[in-house]
Amino acid sequence: MPVSVKRSLGRATAVLAIATLALTSCAKSERDDSGSGSGGGTFVFAGSAEPVSLDPFFASDGETFRVSRQIFEGLVGTKPGTADPAPLLATSWDVSDDGLTYTFHLRDDVKFQDGTDFNADAVCFNFDRWYDMPESAQTDDLTYYYATLFRGFKTGDRSDEAIYDSCSADDATTATIALKKPFAGFVSAMSMPAFSMQSPTALKKYQDDGANNPRTTDYSTAHPVGTGPFEFESWERGKQITLDANDDYWGEKASIDKAVIVAIDDPKARADALANGEIDGYDLVGPADIKPLEDQGFQIENRDPFNVLYLGMNQKVKPLDDPKVRQAIAYALNKDEIVSASMPEGTQTAIEFVPPTVNGYTEDVPTYDYDPDKARELLKEAGAEGATIEFNYPTGVSRPYMPQPEDTFNVIRTELEAVGLKIKPTADQWDPDYLEKIQGTEDHGLHLLGWTGDYNDTDNFLGVFFGTATKEWGFSNQQLFDDLKEARGLPTVEEQTPVYEKINQEVMDYLPGVPLAHPVPSLAFSPDVKGYEPSPVQDEVWNTISLG
Amino acid sequence: MLRFVSRRLALMVPVLVGLSLLLFAWVRALPGDPARALLGERATPDGIARVNAAYGFDQPLFVQYFTYVKALLHGDFGSSIQTGRPVMDSFLERFPATIELGFAALLLAVVVGVPLGYLAARHQGRALDTAVVSGSLLGVVTPVFFLAILLKLVFADQLHWLPTAQRQNPRIEATHITNFYVLDGLMTREWDAAWDALVHLALPAIALGTIPLAIIVRITRASVAEVMHEDYVRTAESKGLTATVISRRHILRNALLPVVTTIGLQAGLLFSGAVLTETVFSFNGIGQYLFEAIGQRDYPVLQGFIICIAIVYSLINLLVDVAYGVIDPRVRAS
Numbered sequence: 068m069p070v071s072v073k074r075s076l077g078r079a080t081a082v083l084a085i086a087t088l089a090l091t092s093c094a095k096s097e098r099d100d101s102g103s104g105s106g107g108g109t110f111v112f113a114g115s116a117e118p119v120s121l122d123p124f125f126a127s128d129g130e131t132f133r134v135s136r137q138i139f140e141g142l143v144g145t146k147p148g149t150a151d152p153a154p155l156l157a158t159s160w161d162v163s164d165d166g167l168t169y170t171f172h173l174r175d176d177v178k179f180q181d182g183t184d185f186n187a188d189a190v191c192f193n194f195d196r197w198y199d200m201p202e203s204a205q206t207d208d209l210t211y212y213y214a215t216l217f218r219g220f221k222t223g224d225r226s227d228e229a230i231y232d233s234c235s236a237d238d239a240t241t242a243t244i245a246l247k248k249p250f251a252g253f254v255s256a257m258s259m260p261a262f263s264m265q266s267p268t269a270l271k272k273y274q275d276d277g278a279n280n281p282r283t284t285d286y287s288t289a290h291p292v293g294t295g296p297f298e299f300e301s302w303e304r305g306k307q308i309t310l311d312a313n314d315d316y317w318g319e320k321a322s323i324d325k326a327v328i329v330a331i332d333d334p335k336a337r338a339d340a341l342a343n344g345e346i347d348g349y350d351l352v353g354p355a356d357i358k359p360l361e362d363q364g365f366q367i368e369n370r371d372p373f374n375v376l377y378l379g380m381n382q383k384v385k386p387l388d389d390p391k392v393r394q395a396i397a398y399a400l401n402k403d404e405i406v407s408a409s410m411p412e413g414t415q416t417a418i419e420f421v422p423p424t425v426n427g428y429t430e431d432v433p434t435y436d437y438d439p440d441k442a443r444e445l446l447k448e449a450g451a452e453g454a455t456i457e458f459n460y461p462t463g464v465s466r467p468y469m470p471q472p473e474d475t476f477n478v479i480r481t482e483l484e485a486v487g488l489k490i491k492p493t494a495d496q497w498d499p500d501y502l503e504k505i506q507g508t509e510d511h512g513l514h515l516l517g518w519t520g521d522y523n524d525t526d527n528f529l530g531v532f533f534g535t536a537t538k539e540w541g542f543s544n545q546q547l548f549d550d551l552k553e554a555r556g557l558p559t560v561e562e563q564t565p566v567y568e569k570i571n572q573e574v575m576d577y578l579p580g581v582p583l584a585h586p587v588p589s590l591a592f593s594p595d596v597k598g599y600e601p602s603p604v605q606d607e608v609w610n611t612i613s614l615g
Numbered sequence: 616m617l618r619f620v621s622r623r624l625a626l627m628v629p630v631l632v633g634l635s636l637l638l639f640a641w642v643r644a645l646p647g648d649p650a651r652a653l654l655g656e657r658a659t660p661d662g663i664a665r666v667n668a669a670y671g672f673d674q675p676l677f678v679q680y681f682t683y684v685k686a687l688l689h690g691d692f693g694s695s696i697q698t699g700r701p702v703m704d705s706f707l708e709r710f711p712a713t714i715e716l717g718f719a720a721l722l723l724a725v726v727v728g729v730p731l732g733y734l735a736a737r738h739q740g741r742a743l744d745t746a747v748v749s750g751s752l753l754g755v756v757t758p759v760f761f762l763a764i765l766l767k768l769v770f771a772d773q774l775h776w777l778p779t780a781q782r783q784n785p786r787i788e789a790t791h792i793t794n795f796y797v798l799d800g801l802m803t804r805e806w807d808a809a810w811d812a813l814v815h816l817a818l819p820a821i822a823l824g825t826i827p828l829a830i831i832v833r834i835t836r837a838s839v840a841e842v843m844h845e846d847y848v849r850t851a852e853s854k855g856l857t858a859t860v861i862s863r864r865h866i867l868r869n870a871l872l873p874v875v876t877t878i879g880l881q882a883g884l885l886f887s888g889a890v891l892t893e894t895v896f897s898f899n900g901i902g903q904y905l906f907e908a909i910g911q912r913d914y915p916v917l918q919g920f921i922i923c924i925a926i927v928y929s930l931i932n933l934l935v936d937v938a939y940g941v942i943d944p945r946v947r948a949s
Contacts, residue, residue: 119698127657204667208653208660280699299844304708304898327785331897332907339772340781340897498910499652502863506650506658518656537795 117255120282139263139293150523166558179266187236212261249558252524256517257379266292296610321610348592372585374468375601376517383541395445397435409474419583427567457512467588468517523573650913693915702919711794713900720824732835754829763822763895780897827881838870879935
């Protein structure tokens with residue numbers, strides 16, 4: 068080999084080696100410098116995806132709401148650590164006896180981040196805006212929550228069912244909302260980010276609800292204005308959203324200077340990024356990562372569960388239409404074993420389809436405690452000994468209510484086989500194959516699914532599952548459908564409570580499926596993060612956080 | 616040359632039309648409903664019907680295809696079902712990330728691969744050659760995702776030398792002009808931002824560049840070994856030319872032709888590798904976005920991105936053919 072070539076190659080190799088060394092050492096020092104001292108600093112949090120919009124009215128995803136809760140506030144918040152409504156922009160409210168008129172008394176010291184006043188006119192502007200939504204925006208991908216909770220808009224095919232009537236600004240700090248039909252969950256629903264108060268001035272200037280897609284307007288991508296403790300700074304698509312502390316916030320001002328939200332899809336990658344000092348905290352911790360993170364000194368914060376995981380049964384498939392078979396399956400399940408094998412510590416076993424914090428929860432429901440002998444007996448009575456049942460479960464997914472479906476499936480399968488049933492396992496990718504098969508077709512038998520509640524309303528659980536005949540459950544129980552409809556229409560929560568307790572008993576007697584557990588969703592933080600307050604409905608606002 | 620380039624560009628038109636039809640059929644044949652993917656657990660039959668009507672998915676397939684092609688001819692690639700944003704906007708935002716990663720990987724492969732292959736050929740049968748040949752064999756057979764996970768485990772998770780995810784440290788305030796983060800850092804003289812972007816590139820680029828590197832080593836080695844024994848090399852040697860001149864002018868230049876072809880092919884293949892690498896390192900390029908779009912049945916994104924990738928792939932091939940002409944005048948003449 069010619070000497071000169073040898074020399075150049077040698078030089079190149081040396082340069083490369085030095086560069087690599089420098090690269091790695093610098094990366095280390097970069098990270099070492101990146102922590103924040105006490106007071107101020109930047110809090111970097113990883114969610115699982117980017118928000119779909121900065122206008123929370125056009126969203127129903129948790130990642131949009133996570134960002135919204137920092138920028139916006141609603142008339143109503145939640146009591147820390149619970150799903151119960153609490154004053155926020157409204158200091159109090161009065162409800163008329165017929166449940167049709169709500170009078171909100173507003174704070175008088177609040178300004179939007181653009182300097183305009185928050186007052187009763189702003190409240191009415193927001194309510195009227197939602198109700199007047201153009202038909203082009205009345206699809207569930209854009210306005211799911213309004214359409215579902217307020218039943219319809221001023222125009223469109225659901226206008227007859229709409230329950231909103233009008234809003235009047237009695238004075239600067241008093242707004243009265245009139246409804247056409249009672250809606251007991253109204254105050255609770257007002258704590259949802261979708262119903263945040265947004266600046267009328269900014270909306271008029273930057274938002275266009277009639278746009279081809281109102282989630283991509285100037286307002287929804289770059290100019291959201293609320294009253295919250297953080298104001299929007301920038302959104303670099305595919306990289307991060309940056310929020311600045313709002314120095315003029317009316318309440319407890321944030322002690323951090325900036326909050327940055329990044330999207331990391333894979334839970335394990337989020338854990339790695341935390342362990343490597345790239346982020347300060349993240350949501351949706353995989354159960355398998357909890358122990359290793361704790362061992363390394365990271366903090367794990369649990370939310371009180373506001374969810375339910377259940378084993379669904381499609382009654383269109385034999386022998387699941389037989390109540391005795393459904394009862395046998397319930398008796399065959401050892402919920403403690405299922406929880407300990409596939410769910411994070413702190414998970415509660417479920418006895419009904421709502422978590423204990425939800426109105427109407429009662430312990431006085433038929434329970435089916437683990438009893439394999441009774442299960443065999445019931446199967447024998449039903450003539451279903453040795454019956455083959457398809458069992459559908461999802462792969463490649465971890466939901467807050469279903470952290471490790473493959474493991475959950477394996478335990479249940481073993482338990483069902485132990486009482487003599489034959490299980491035909493069918494696995495599908497979660498998104499969208501599994502959901503399509505379970506909710507969109509009758510081609511499934513036993514299946515794992517669940518729900519995380521949006522706000523404290525029983526109808527948000529029972530109504531979603533059993534409000535009408537669906538392909539998922541494959542039954543038509545008119546009595547149950549009617550009872551749920553009646554309960555929904557009662558004017559107050561107090562009146563609803565005994566009715567929902569009765570419905571919970573009715574459901575567990577009919578046993579359309581087996582409620583399994585209320586798994587604990589976890590967040591993880593670096594040791595420097597102080598003051599994060601987990602909420603069962605994810606009403607987590609970062610003005611309580613400090614670093615260092 | 617100009618005529619050659621225009622002819623090749625014209626040829627791309629029927630290819631793209633055919634591709635659009637194939638893609639349309641393939642994407643619609645995927646099981647699963649985009650409306651359900653969009654609405655998730657909250658999907659109700661009414662809700663799905665409304666979304667399908669809003670996006671035109673309730674129309675007959677041929678109507679949907681012609682609507683799609685008509686828009687395409689006007690340069691409109693449609694909008695993502697998930698985000699509502701124009702597909703082209705998302706592509707242009709994310710494409711620089713993939714190009715930056717691909718370029719870094721290819722640069723690594725060429726800068727290391729060509730000299731290694733050359734050295735191995737010049738030391739055939741000796742220890743260096745054996746080491747290079749076996750090393751490259753290992754490189755070729757190691758799947759990208761495995762290598763990516765392994766590198767991440769060792770250098771990021773265990774040793775904490777390099778970052779595990781993203782393209783830049785979120786705490787660094789960086790100005791982005793072109794979305795090529797390293798270049799942006801250099802242009803704005805934000806050296807820490809440029810350096811940080813480079814550091815974030817290191818592991819994904821090594822993971823993505825290893826297979827092309829191994830292939831380039833092998834092709835270079837074989838090609839140099841063959842050319843070394845050509846008559847004209849012997850003639851050059853007998854003419855008394857210096858070893859440097861012989862290597863540069865006679866050996867490398869002739870041996871590089873198949874190497875350039877390989878580089879061109881590998882550049883195209885990098886896109887498929889990028890899907891895996893970007894997913895492992897949460898590197899927000901088109902690969903990761905495409906991967907998500909498949910799960911979400913985001914038809915417009917799938918169609919738009921793949922067509923854009925096809926255009927880029929065709930252009931890279933064209934560049935390779937032009938590069939032939941530069942390296943080998945005989946190709947230019949023909």
